[in-house]
Amino acid sequence: MKKHIGPGRRLLALVSALAIAAPSVAASAELNILTWEGYADPSFISKFEESSGCKTTSTYVGSNDDFAPKLAAGGGVYDIIVPSIDTIGLMRQAGFVEPIDTAKIEGWSDVYPEFSGANDVSAEGSVWSVPLVWGSISLMYRADKIDPKPDSIGVLFDEKYKGKIAMWDDKSSLYWTARLLGYENIYDLTDEQLEAVKQKLIAQKPLIRKYWATAGELTELYANQEVWVSNTWTGLQSKDVNALKKGFEVVEFTPKEKAEGWMDSMQLVKGSANSECAYKFFSFMLSAEGQCGIVGSTGYFPVNPKSVSGCLTGADAEAKKVNNIEFVKSLVMWQMPARLDKYLEVWNAVKAAP
Structure with missing residues (x-):
């Protein structure tokens, strides 16, 4: 039987319609993040809150299939979402997120180019997500x-x-x-x-x-x-x-x-009232405190090898694939079906x- 190629058209139509009915625009004064367990551990998130003056509230997902329904039905709750590389394109196509101004993000140039330039991270002449952490x-x-x-x-x-x-x-x-x-x-x-x-x-x-x-x-x-x-x-x-x-x-x-293989990255929800705090968060999570913090709480691999030079050395750095992007090539990296x-x-x- 011949295959019918198309990027989830019926699903995209559904979530796009829901997005129009319930735009996800969070209230100001607090950064609301839809993310994964371990990605907002108090051991490092508290440092962000202290240094930035931005408070955070995190809601956890158990699957990438949770993002579209939660955004569509969220009543305008979230500022940042953290989907995997096979889902960030869907978020863009459904109209849930807006382009990223990388000039506002400290540490952007130090991210592995294999991730910062990956399909769907960069698309339609814009950047749509900020790589955060990766693994298998x-x-x-x-x-x-x-x-x-x-x-x-x-x-x-x-x-x-x-x-x-x-x-x-x-x-x-x-x-x-x-x-x-x-x-x-x-x-x-x-x-x-x-x-x-x-x-x-x-x-x-x-x-x-x-x-x-x-x-x-x-x-x-x-x-x-x-x-x-x-x-x-x-x-x-x-x-x-x-x-x-x-x-x-x-x-x-x-x-x-x-x-x-997978890579999770941060996206800015369209119309967020807290974009200033969001960009501070992006920069923090690419910094030494953010990258060392999330690697320590999850055991996953950093996207910014420069940031972890102080906390990951020797065998620890080897275990976390620091400067070993070749490991990615040994994996079956996720893509949107x-x-x-x-x-x-x-x-x-x-x-x-x-």
Whole structure:
């Protein structure tokens, strides 16, 4: 069957209509941020508030699929959003965000050019987002329960671990399954390929303990010994689980089918009443305090290698891929699917299946 190429046209039409009905313009005096767990930790955000005089309130998402509905229905709440590289283009196309004036951002020139010049970060002659942090999505397992040592995505589909498997509640589950099935065009799957992915995931459902939504939820599933193996946000959840010292350790690994790569960046919501504070926030998050702070709270990788020269050295710098942009090339970097609406339809059909 011939593919129908298009950047999620029906979804874009829907969110654009909602955006007109409910423009996301936040009230002044407080910077409201729609972001991820660990990205607004008090250990470094308090320093921003003290130095800038701008107060912040953060709301957390569990998936990139949360941004459009929350912005459309938010009643004008948010100033800054922090979607991943496969979602920033949708935010622009839907009219939720406005162009960024990089001349107002300290540290912009020190960001890896592979990120500052990436597709959708820069588009239509303007810059639309400010890179913040990056990393990969790997697999994680309990070393005392999973045997032999896994090396493939297939461990998430192994009947031997029925009831002890968790998968992220996100359309990227389609990407994982497509790679397991040997498809290389994971962001532009045909109808037949998507159907095969859907059936594989539906067959997996009896093995799944939980589709997890947040870092904290997955950490609890491991802590309560409900889950032995899952995909994971590399560096964050393994650190949190092992810190609990529950008598076991979890181990991360990159499957032979490769790991996914991502980059999260900050976008300015269209019509924000707090753009002055927003630009101060952008600059802070690219500074030493911001980059060292977010790397410390999440375990992810910095986008500004110059800023972390004081807090990441030697083995720590090597582990966080400082000045090792080549690592990006080893990952399957996220992209917005050519038929985003179709991918969401398939993922929702998987979740709705008995």
